[in-house]
Amino acid sequence: MSHHLPKKSQSFWIDSTSASNYPSLTQNISVDVAIVGGGLVGISAAKLLKQAGKTVAVLEAEQVAAGVSGHTTAKISSLHQLIYADLIKQHGEEKARLYGESNQAALEQYASLIQSEQIDCDFERKDIYTFAASLDNLDKIKAEYEAAVKLGLPASFVQQTGLPFEIAGAVKFTNQAQFHPRKFVLHLAKTIQGEGSYIFEQTRVKTVEGEQPCKIIAENGCIVTAQDVIVATNLPILDQGLYFAKAYPKRSYLIGAWIDPAKDPQGMFIGSGQDYHSIRTTPHEGKTLLLIGGKGHKVGEVDDTEVLYKQLADYAYSTFEVEEIAYRWSTQDMVSFDQLPYIGKLTPMNNHTYVATGFSLWGMSKSMMSAMILSDLILGKENPWANLYDSTRPTPFVTQESIKKNLDVGMHWVGDRLKGLLDSPEKVGIDEGKVVTVNGDKIGAYRDESGTLHQVSAVCSHLGCIVSWNPAEKSWDCPCHGARFNCEGEVIQAPAVSDLKKY
Ligand SMILES: Cc1cc2nc3c(=O)[nH]c(=O)nc-3n(C[C@H](O)[C@H](O)[C@H](O)COP(=O)(O)OP(=O)(O)OC[C@H]3O[C@@H](n4cnc5c(N)ncnc54)[C@H](O)[C@@H]3O)c2cc1C
Numbered sequence: 001m002s003h004h005l006p007k008k009s010q011s012f013w014i015d016s017t018s019a020s021n022y023p024s025l026t027q028n029i030s031v032d033v034a035i036v037g038g039g040l041v042g043i044s045a046a047k048l049l050k051q052a053g054k055t056v057a058v059l060e061a062e063q064v065a066a067g068v069s070g071h072t073t074a075k076i077s078s079l080h081q082l083i084y085a086d087l088i089k090q091h092g093e094e095k096a097r098l099y100g101e102s103n104q105a106a107l108e109q110y111a112s113l114i115q116s117e118q119i120d121c122d123f124e125r126k127d128i129y130t131f132a133a134s135l136d137n138l139d140k141i142k143a144e145y146e147a148a149v150k151l152g153l154p155a156s157f158v159q160q161t162g163l164p165f166e167i168a169g170a171v172k173f174t175n176q177a178q179f180h181p182r183k184f185v186l187h188l189a190k191t192i193q194g195e196g197s198y199i200f201e202q203t204r205v206k207t208v209e210g211e212q213p214c215k216i217i218a219e220n221g222c223i224v225t226a227q228d229v230i231v232a233t234n235l236p237i238l239d240q241g242l243y244f245a246k247a248y249p250k251r252s253y254l255i256g257a258w259i260d261p262a263k264d265p266q267g268m269f270i271g272s273g274q275d276y277h278s279i280r281t282t283p284h285e286g287k288t289l290l291l292i293g294g295k296g297h298k299v300g301e302v303d304d305t306e307v308l309y310k311q312l313a314d315y316a317y318s319t320f321e322v323e324e325i326a327y328r329w330s331t332q333d334m335v336s337f338d339q340l341p342y343i344g345k346l347t348p349m350n351n352h353t354y355v356a357t358g359f360s361l362w363g364m365s366k367s368m369m370s371a372m373i374l375s376d377l378i379l380g381k382e383n384p385w386a387n388l389y390d391s392t393r394p395t396p397f398v399t400q401e402s403i404k405k406n407l408d409v410g411m412h413w414v415g416d417r418l419k420g421l422l423d424s425p426e427k428v429g430i431d432e433g434k435v436v437t438v439n440g441d442k443i444g445a446y447r448d449e450s451g452t453l454h455q456v457s458a459v460c461s462h463l464g465c466i467v468s469w470n471p472a473e474k475s476w477d478c479p480c481h482g483a484r485f486n487c488e489g490e491v492i493q494a495p496a497v498s499d500l501k502k503y
């Protein structure tokens with residue numbers, strides 16, 4: 001079955017808001033706290049710190065909320081598909097309880113900020129469900145329900161939902177929320193600018209030096225001097241904490257389809273098992289857009305990314321009464337090997353450089369939680385969850401999964417060097433991207449629709465892995481730690497800070 005899909009990848013959240021237009025950094029400045037990255041972590045932390053009386057400067061490489069936070073599904077919840085039964089097993093009941101409590105607290109922090117700042121961002125309280133479509137995963141659903149109840153979370157086990165198909169069972173959390181993430185960030189950003197605090201866009205940070213004070217150095221050489229710095233670039237651009245080795249990048253896909261508002265399934269849903277789907281709706285000018293996500297994979301590991309959108313479209317048409325698919329987009333997040341995000345100091349040696357990463361595709365609550373923890377650490381306040389998420393904790397490199405994923409990176413480093421050995425630029429067809437070899441060099445060659453060939457070095461500017469072409473997003477994606485570049489080689493995703501060399 002083949003369904004019409006929009007030609008270009010475009011996030012609904014970005015398309016339904018106007019572009020932000022903050023200036024770039026053109027001179028050296030000094031603030032209390034510098035924040036690198038203007039996604040949900042960066043802007044939320046900037047807001048809490050400014051509220052507490054600090055001056056802040058957010059330095060964003062592109063536009064605020066146009067990275068992962070501008071491409072998410074934006075369910076704010078403490079039900080993270082299936083996690084609590086596992087957390088209890090892996091980390092014990094007390095830590096699992098703190099995990100639930102901290103995510104619930106972050107959800108309430110959103111509600112209170114949205115209320116106090118009167119933020120018009122389609123924030124709605126909704127119930128959320130993790131369901132088993134068949135009997136296969138029912139045991140896991142029941143175990144999750146039992147674990148969640150034990151931890152005092154608002155869980156119940158149900159067999160009826162608003163979905164237009166039968167399910168075997170679901171764990172449901174009441175009074176969770178959904179919102180429009182970009183409307184939220186754009187509103188908060190406006191309240192940060194001014195009184196000695198700044199937001200800069202189109203300002204890529206190259207590195208951070210020293211801690212007394214911290215010097216945040218932008219690509220154009222301008223420097224922000226600050227007592228503390230939060231690196232909120234999704235995966236830190238600073239390599240010292242080895243976060244690129246403590247988590248792996250997972251890319252996932254979304255489509256947005258108009259449906260009859262009367263057919264709204266009234267809730268937020270995610271399936272279980274291998275090929276699960278994430279489902280929610282969002283209101284837009286009296287209409288209802290159904291968002292369906294899924295088809296996740298490790299970055300750089302699927303050659304035909306287009307086909308994944310087609311599979312999502314098939315699912316949407318066969319499951320819901322879809323009128324038209326108006327949007328499709330994809331994005332990626334870092335998955336932590338021990339299921340807990342890393343929130344805290346860059347390394348045990350750092351006292352003023354902070355990071356937040358490893359949200360494992362549940363970063364709405366965890367972004368706000370990071371903002372709460374990091375602002376408390378900077379303000380010298382006790383925080384009940386800081387220990388649990390301590391970013392310098394020993395990392396369990398020894399779990400089977402982490403060994404496999406790290407092995408994958410090693411294999412990419414070596415194996416991908418054979419990519420394109422026998423291919424040359426002449427073999428690259430219209431609208432095709434390929435790694436080819438020219439005079440012994442690995443080149444990423446993309447021929448656009450007008451026949452022009454764009455050639456860049458295929459060696460990732462982060463740590464030297466070989467990038468792969470992503471046909472759906474028209475980007476070069478690095479399978480090692482998830483850096484991405486456009487067809488001209490310009491960085492579009494951390495941890496890289498430099499472009500691919502033009503060839
Ligand atoms: C498909 C998908 C669906 C998801 N759905 C949900 C959901 O429903 N619920 C949920 O809880 N979570 C969800 N998540 C996870 C969530 O979206 C992310 O965890 C969260 O948005 C991450 O926010 P962030 O601030 O870390 O990253 P970002 O929003 O990416 O912010 C980082 C910013 O740093 C900037 N930057 C990078 N390098 C530099 C540099 N050198 N200098 C300056 N700036 C730089 C980037 O441009 C970017 O704007 C989903 C994730 C995916 C992949």
Ligand code: FES
Pocket residue numbers: 244460461462463464465478479480481482483495496
């Ligand atoms: S992202 Fe690390 S080598 Fe490419």
